[in-house]
Amino acid sequence: MAKGFYTDTTACIGCKACQVACHQWNDIPAAEGGRTELSGDSYDNTQTLSAENWRHVKFIEQITEDRTQEGFLQGSRWLMMSDVCKHCVHAACLEVCPTGAIIRTEFDSVFIQQDACNGCRACVAACPFGVVDIGRDGKAHKCTMCYDRLQNGREPACAQACPTESIRFGDIPDLMKLADARVAQLKEQHIDAYVYGKEDIVGGLNAFYVLVDEPHVYGLPEKPELGSKNVDEGFALSGVAAAALAVTGLVSFRKSRMDEKAGAATEDHH
């Protein structure tokens, strides 16, 4: 049974407990020893998922100039979203990994086996969500969906820590029902909500979201593609180029000989 995260961003209060719980459970040190810099980007001083930040809360201020607010999420609003590895059903990182380090677990999550990874960074370049990154130890790291906790019957640390149950963990079909219900409830309040992460997004995300604005506002791609999408075409076009090269090369090599045979007489005069 596929398990994963359903995050209702309309219930996120931006407290970052998910970030701290993740760091604490996985014993990941703070960036720069805790001495990061004020980014100026709202309350987001983490800025990106990385080998050390497996949860990242984004803050998007949408306050109108006249500061009016007609209702919840209508008019001025401040959107918050806890970003995480999407544990895609069709995972670009898993697909491209040449060492087989990235696997799919029995919970349908995507997991990087640290004893296999050799740090080639193909996964870093392949993930369309900008999730995976290489760590100081030279290996790729990302959210493990607390695989160790799942194997012991617990839920991931972030889901447990989230005070408003914005992040919920469970069986994907059950969570999707909750998400659809929430979308319906928001639509009744005239809020343009939708689920991001159904099958249309790389086959489905095992960490999906209810959002209230377009994906790019949240720094998410609208129609992410797998890295491999253009590979076949790339090889085919290379084949064409190779053919063109072969023909012109072979002809050049032979032609010169023919020319040469023809011009042998005149050359002798030189």
Added chain:
Amino acid sequence: MHPALLQILAANPQSGVALPPRWGWYVILYFFLGGLAGGLLAIAAALDAVGDDRDREAVRLAHRLAFPLVLVCGALLTIDLGQPLRFWHMLIKSNRFPEPLLKPWSPISLGSWIVMVFAIIAFVEFLGTLADAPGDNAGDDVLTKWAWLAKFRRDTLVPARERVRSWPSAVHRTWQALAALAGLALAGYTGVLVTGTSRVAWHNARLMGALFLLSGASTAYALLMLLLVRRGRGAADTTVRKLGAADQWAVGFELLVLALMLISLGALGRPFWSGGFGVVFWLGVVGIGLIIPLARHWIALGPGEHGVTRAARCVLIGGFLLRVVIVMSPQYPAVPLWHL
């Protein structure tokens, strides 16, 4: 979120936002030298197949160079890994030793095998050059200096080569085809690897494999011409002229493919040709690397060999800078230039 990335996302909804993989100088050098090595082997195979005796020297040069180059490539790839000692994990399943591991849909997985196969073929060809008459090739004094090598050559390599030469031509043709294929694959797969990512500017560049393949060939042609001239073959030399003609075609195709690629990328391709790397791209990659060599009949590059060597150097510089721009510009400024 970097504001530039947000802008890209807004304008191009299907763009991914992959983090920069920090592929730096090792990877750039590998792409360049790999293209060179691949091109050399492919050209050697073609020349061997349809060329004459005067082309022998070029074939031997290519065979002598390909293997050392691919060794360097292997070293570069290994050093570049976050865990270099685990390089073999890309060929063998680390938790199910010694099962081999190949994911043909993953260019990097396929590529590690391509490098492996290429290295084997290049090694055989390299051994072949050792069996040549001393003095045929550069560095041959080593053959006489090291007694064990001279003995190995006399007792093993030379007889083996005689035996191989006696095999039917179908075998030779097949071998040449394989070598050419391996060479072209090595030169081109790295471009497809770049396409097989989600990084903006890389992902939609479907022609990158073709571009790298052509660049590998053009730089290999150029290198061979340079070396031949250094060994005393003049500008009018038939081999040099053959290579020059083929190179013109390769560079011409390269320019065409580059133009097509940039047009198809549109705004997504901006990192390549504008911003921090714009100057390098236009002056270095296009101007020096493509336009000048193509126009060398109209531009006075110098009389005779000078014209050839200068044009060849331009191609090589342009080929190197091409890799620099393609690899670096979409990761800049997130990754500093000196980051290895």
Added chain:
Amino acid sequence: MFQQDLQNADCIIVMGSNMAECHPVGFRWVMKARERGATIIHIDPRFTRTSAMSNQHVAIRSGSDIAFLGGLVNYIIQHDRWFKEYVHAYTNASTIVGPDFKDTEELDGLFSGFDPAKRAYTTTSWAYDGTLAPPAPAGSSTNQNGAHAPPAAPKPAVDFRVRPPHTDPTLQHPRCVFQILKRHYARYTPEMVSRVCGCSPEEFERVAKTLCDNSGRERTSSFCYAVGWTQHTVGVQYIRTASIVQALLGNMGRPGGGILALRGHASIQGSTDVPTLYHLLPGYLPSPSAAAPQHDTLDGWVANTMPTTGWWANGRKYMVSLLKMWYGDAATPDNQWGYEFLPKSVGDHSHIPMFKAMSDDVVKGFMCIGQNPAAGGQNAIYNRAAMAHLDWFVVRDLFRIETAEFWKAPDIPDPSVIKTEVFFLPSTSVTESDGSFTNTQRMLQWHDKGAEPTGDCRSDLWFSHHLYKRLRKLYEGSTDPKDAGFLAMTWNLDVEGPMQEPKAVDVLAEINGWTTADRVPVKTFLDLKDDGSTSCGVWIYTGVAPAPGVNKARARVADAYTSLGWGYAWPANRRTLYNRASADPEGKPWSERKRYVWWDETQKKWVGYDVPDYPATKAPSSKGDWAKGGMDALDGSTAFIMQRDGKAWLFAPSGIVDGPLPAHYEPWETGVKNPLYGTQANPVAKVWNIVGNRYIDAGDPNYPIIITTYRLTEHHLSGPMSRWSPWLTELQPEMFIEISPELAAEKGIENAGWCTVYTPRAAIECKTLVTRRMRPFTIAGQRIHQAGAPFHWSWAGVVTGGNANDLIALVADPNVTIHEGKAFMCQIVAGRKQAEILAKLPDQTRPLPLVGRREKRAAESAIDEGIELAERVGQYLPLDHPEGVYHG
């Protein structure tokens, strides 16, 4: 009310609070309410993470809440939206006030009884009609140098002993509370609210309508507040206004209704229950005062502080039981149960006056336990300078916080003139000892030790116990009368383990209380007596440990609603106070939807979802007999049993020193002339006109920007609990202020750029977040900017930065001496200009130089005293001793 009850609210107003950021875990219940369709309104100068979750955010300028809330009172009355049956039965709306009372409408912002010379009110004219007792000692401690002022009369001037108050059930009498209330707030129209607060009249009316639509029989609304209300010179009055609103709407004591005070620390509720306050004894018994002659005797104290009607008529039992617990056999009928042992306060001994006393060399030694005044104190520079006057100073904390190394402050250039001997005694964290928390809803929850302490770290219980043991030895044999009390103290604690740690459950047993003779735990405070047969440490907690081995604070049985099996809420495990009011005068719930506690006619007792906050068998139909006193004086429909008349007080005839009704006063530092009254600010606010604490005059053009201070979720207070943890510091690494783009443009400040903020007290440099979540206000026709500053940073820790507390003045609410940190004035300039600005501030703003008084004292004797003390306290060494260094 309790936090989980918020899910039953139909409307929640978060005001004076940033609940999502400061109480994120409790905020889940607001979210649950929202899931069920409740409307969430956030009223705050800034658009915060709470506003992001709300249906409506109304921005008002800092310091204008009473105008807004008063506007609600006016709206409710004018639109006839008050819950009539509730108000008639449960509030003092019908009570008639004495003829001498004059309201702010008549005296342009003052109430009757103001003495300008003393800057204090005589409150006798506020008394209910016909119930005046002889006048009590006058005055409140509003003098300029708080530590030396005569203290407030701790209890009211009214005396109900004789008869119940006069009432007019028709609410027409011109001096009945309802009519006074109506007149008092008549000018708090939506337009006036807009003028004073800076919101639009429409926004205000939308809030008012929503609130009214969600109150009454079928629906209830709640307010949630925190220090955004309390940290003002009129802080107590802010809360009073809200309680008037909620009483008029009939929300008090109802499910999903009421006012939730959001307290700021894990156990600060416990710190006022048990308490660490100078003016209270455990269980909110008033501390005896040396200024009240009646307080010389126990009987006099009881007569002066305890009413004869209502629940507090039992007060004597609790006092005697407390004294019996403290003094054991030494407490006898002959010495008034040990009452004479109790020290009596001689003034306002709260934080600010205490530091003033330090500064004046009156207080020579100081134990600072789990607090960080060097960074967290208001006018922190003043606090640091004051500490430099001490002879000795003990700091107990987890880290070498700013207070532990106060001489390293950037504004103390030459520490060598400081002669203070500082002892740092590292403490354990919560997880390294047993104990309990009492949270914001009065609930005790036990926590078990999870890890052994390391090194020299010891718990506060260990410290108190061993300090007592050593002091006891030193005091042995003393015949000085002032030591008699200390020598008479009981001390029932055993120690266990290699660290000799006392058992926290033993303390809990004392808190719960037992019968003196045989130490059988008392089950309920109903069993406490005033004849010495019971001993009880904290009467409101009685019942938490009702039998040997039973610890209800440890209970963890939850259900879908009140979870009476989870923890123990005082009093008697009641979750919602005054829940009698959830039923009508006949004892039936006001509606099925809002059923909570009701009278069961068959069982002849109160039943329901909660422990009834009422005598269990007192029938709704019972009549009161005033002569009998106690609860018998009140009839069966008096829900507010802690008041002497059993009513919720819309008008407060006593107990508050700055007015029976809240009125809008401007903050002490403001840029606005009070649009409502000629009286500009709270006329009896506590002020300190001393060096280092210069105030601005209202409207000073040099300080034109309103500034407020607040918390961020990622940090805690002045930093000791968060700026030492990299996982937290990486989330918010640098000090910053928040300003609007309009202000940024005026000042030429860039987002994430440096700026300097300054007041007459200090200048700090910090980064800037430019955001539309801040906005300029139009107040009484003029445009005023507002900025905001988190107060988490100072110079010690993983990350450091400018300290917002340096900027704040010492000025306080006169009832509780809480400082005004939420509304004052500043100036902001771009760039890092601290040195430049400090050079230009007049000398009067800087605290006294540290040389001077200290040097006059014999340096040697001070050192000798310090060494002696160190030896007495134990093996602990001064801070700069190599072995005494705490390796954090």
